[in-house]
Amino acid sequence: MRGIICLMKVKVKLIATYRDLLPPERRGKMEMEVAEGTTAVDLLISLGVPIEESVVLVDGRTPDPNQPLQEGDSVCAFSATAGG
């Protein structure tokens, strides 16, 4: 028997050098569908984001790493670097 996989739409935004991980015409922004239970970190790793040296945000806040994404969430990542 096969289970039903629920897909959810989330927004991804990759800033500065991480923009290059998405196709250029996306300009660092993309809507994606992820399976239920996916975390922000899972999603970003699948895109090639080096998590260890990154700031990860969901709706602008630092997420609990085990928290699954919700429909409509906005996931953002950028390199943890010196300020402005």
Add this chain to the structure above:
Amino acid sequence: MDGWYGKILRVNLTDGTTTVETVDPQFAKDYIGGRGWAIKYLMDGMNPKADALSPENLLIFATGPLTGSPAPTGNRYMVVTKSPLTGVLTNSNSGGDFPTWMKRTGFDMFIFEGRAEKPVYLWINDDQVEIRSAEHVWGKQVPETTDTLLAETDRKAKVACIGPAGERLVKAAAIMNDKDRAAARSGVGAVMGSKNLKAVVFQGTHQIGMADRPGMKKLSMSMNQEVGHDSKTSVLRIYGTPYVPDVTNELGILPTRNFQTGRFEGVENINGPALNESFLIRPGACFRCPIVCNRITKVDVPGYEGEGEGPEYESIGALGSACGVDNLAAITKANYLCNEYGMDTITVGMTIACAMEMCEAGIISEEEIGYPLKFGDADGMIEFVKKMALREGFGDKLAEGSYALAESYGHPEYSITAKKLEFPGYDPRGAKGMGLLYATSNIGASHMSGDLAYAEVFGTPEKIDPLTIENKPELIKRFEDAFTLIDASGLCVFLAVRYVFDKDVNLWPTRLTELMNLTTGADYTPATLLQAAERVFNLERLFLLEAGVTKADDTLPKRMLEEPLTEGPAAGQVVELDEMLPRFYEVRGWDEEGVPTPEKLAELGLE
């Protein structure tokens, strides 16, 4: 002495004399250099209550022991003086080439006192010191002044000067060096203008003694390699600080329309990729810097043509989103104009943003200023940058800064300042530590006084929650002391925060201690260095208290304390300053009124 020459040049502009003073080695060590030495001379040499634009004010240029050393980014100097914009202290930092050339003159520090009868400049070529007439460059913009003075001295020399804004005592006036680098904040250029000192030109061959030169070279080389291989720092080379608007917008703290909100709909037109695609020619670097964050740009959009350096994030925030302007050509043009007239882009942009809001609120009328100034008006913004620099028409009011402007209409609440210094580009309602920093920095709302945004926003050295207030008083003390140390030693903060402290949020200066000891041989420990920084910070606080500052001045605009943000992750948030401030005083060893206790002063040798 190694690391320091132990020599200060005192220039009396009133009678045109110069005196060489020597420095006691114990003093040199206890106050480190740069910002540290300067506050001691300022405190001992002037009445903190004196008018900042009177001859009584001292204008101090100071290098640190690492300025001109092999340490990467050892290229900074500090301008320390009483600020005419804020009425309190200022210490304004700049890099480029000039500070290294300053060190090659054989002096660690320069003190300018009095006031020249006519415009002059100081020309130092090794041991030859001359005060020359500057009447032929008075009125000239920064690039022309620089070129003229280099042509008549030595083309390989380096220049710091003021532009027309400094001459007119505009309170946003900066001291520009190498044309495009600025000791920008708090109106230091107006102090220079009030002294009729148009420029200083430095050339020299002196080399600083070094306790362990091979050791210093080795450590510096390995740091250069480390920086070169660090993908995180490469962001600054590729995009420079303009990568930041996307970050602060995401966090809902990008200053927008005079800090009415923290999200700007036009952010994608003013971010790093937009700058790279349209105007960036190449990245540039200050002397001996492996990070290479400067932006060398050229604009050929009709009406906005120009070339030079910038804009940096802070300029994009103040001249762009804070004014509701998303036209990057116009922002870049305004940035060039600020450099040419010699002004601080933050105070300029934020003062115009303040005027825009007051115009929209009907407090300033179109009839009065002869222009319908509104948020989003790029050309109006540029027009008022020029008027401000030259004090033309309404520009004369803008030239006093946003606090004086708003207060003159009976509405100081429209000025987004702390101690009358305009906010930099982080809305503290969404980065609470920054709120405490703006309220307690010794120069007013400056991020450079202890930039906890590194941790709250950028995750360096580690990410902390920007919306909580727990532990923020402790962290702000740490960051203020660490940044004092950076300013006193002569490094650039971009390098320092990441590479000379231990990699956690407490910023323990293990590697900085190593660099300082290889240079000075002064046997610092991380603890004694931090204590010296704390000594400097407390002496600065004493200067403020003597100038008349009280606890009531350690505050933020009403908007930050009472009007919650309405969108983004920080929606509903204000700065809970009342809850953080008493704890901050306690952590600092100050009493309930914000005055250092006798015990604290004794501990620091300041009694």
